[in-house]
């Protein structure tokens with residue numbers, strides 16, 4: 466990010482204080498920041514704070530003649546490499562989607578010819594409102610990168626999606642947006658990478674389900690790394706609490722059968738990396754109504770039936786991706802089981818990990834890459850680094 470110029474539009478919301486931390490993080494990377502503070506934003510942070518942190522004048526007023534002479538709003542909107550809207554309120558997103566330009570921030574957004582990254586933060590009901598969903602969809606269709614908000618407790622006391630992602634996550638998205646610039650196509654440009662991630666939920670009745678402990682982090686990290694390498698990425702995800710990585714097309718599913726259908730619909734792909742921890746079994750007959758606890762009659766018996774093996778199915782398919790990679794979470798005899806799984810499922814690579822510790826849901830992973838050439842064991846490292854190492858091996862394999 467060295468030498469890059471970020472125009473940061475700070476909207477009005479309690480999360481505006483996180484924009485201050487973001488300015489600090491961007492500057493630490495060697496990029497410069499010019500801030501535009503909306504009237505709403507100035508209710509939460511001051512222009513003085515942003516000016517001190519960015520070491521640049523902060524712009525607030527569309528009709529500031531002095532600034533208009535020194536630097537018109539058109540020029541301000543184009544002197545940046547990337548325009549970041551953080552926090553992007555429901556109101557700002559609506560104005561951006563409609564092309565309304567009634568203050569400096571929205572005028573700059575309409576006048577810019579630079580990539581725009583919006584980081585939403587708002588009350589959960591506002592985020593889930595049909596109008597906001599519509600606005601976000603139009604902005605994405607217009608080429609604006611709109612991050613998914615985080616899920617959790619909100620300042621207003623409610624719980625759900627709508628929280629501003631933490632500044633390091635926004636910084637990562639900024640870095641990706643800057644490197645995604647088409648001027649430097651990555652080594653996977655023109656390739657389609659299909660990734661599955663997370664658990665599946667198999668309903669028992671409308672309120673209960675069978676699942677496993679997968680958080681989805683490793684699969685999401687692989688999708689993000691493939692997108693950073695320039696690939697078109699489809700990420701088929703089970704139910705997880707993770708934001709969609711920049712540049713990734715996400716398809717949310719719940720059950721194994723839905724995941725199998727979404728994988729099939731995403732074909733053809735050059736590479737498929739199936740990281741999802743798919744439930745091996747589902748209930749033979751999910752009840753339509755909640756199963757009641759009848760006094761004296763003991764617990765119900767659950768009849769289970771096998772789910773489709775998506776990976777093995779893909780290996781046998783006429784549309785088998787040329788490079789097919791499976792994961793193997795094992796709690797014992799990791800290499801022995803992984804090597805047998807590679808042969809049994811007829812895949813090119815098995816990435817094996819020992820999940821007897823706290824890998825599932827944890828930040829780190831230690832994997833062994835089992836290929837026709839043998840086993841390569843990587844040291845324990847953050848899941849992002851595992852993803853980068855794996856994508857590097859994919860780049861090398863496709864190059865041969």
Ligand code: C5P
Nearest residue numbers: 739740741743773774775776791792793
């Ligand atoms: O047989 P096992 O579940 O250990 O195999 C793990 C690998 O197979 C993973 O890559 C997982 O995504 C994939 N898998 C699948 N569909 C299933 C079960 C596992 O795609 N029903």
